[in-house]
Amino acid sequence: MSEESDRPGDGAGDLAERDRAVLAVERDSWPGPGAKERAIRERLGISPTRYYQLLNALLDDPRALAHDPVTINRLRRRRDAKRARR
Numbered sequence: 001m002s003e004e005s006d007r008p009g010d011g012a013g014d015l016a017e018r019d020r021a022v023l024a025v026e027r028d029s030w031p032g033p034g035a036k037e038r039a040i041r042e043r044l045g046i047s048p049t050r051y052y053q054l055l056n057a058l059l060d061d062p063r064a065l066a067h068d069p070v071t072i073n074r075l076r077r078r079r080d081a082k083r084a085r086r
Helices: 015-026 035-044 049-057 062-067 071-085
Strands: none
Touching: 015 035, 015 049, 015 071, 035 049, 049 062, 049 071, 062 071
16 A cells, blocks of 8 residues: 555554545445546546555455445455456
8 A cells, every 4th residue: 555545544543534535435336437437536636547556455454344344345255256257
């Protein structure tokens, strides 16, 4: 993760605000192609490529799992299924 992501959020063991924002974007549902990418740029001020890099790093972060277990477990299952198909 980046330096910003390594800094604690509100207390020890909490996620950085940007990491929480990445997970919040991932929790939302998107109406069509391009909407999520626009939201990533507008809400987070980063490229979609950087967003997915941060998101993938969060999948292995125990703090992310503690913060949002439903989203992290859903994404881990998707990642594992994709790996199994390869």
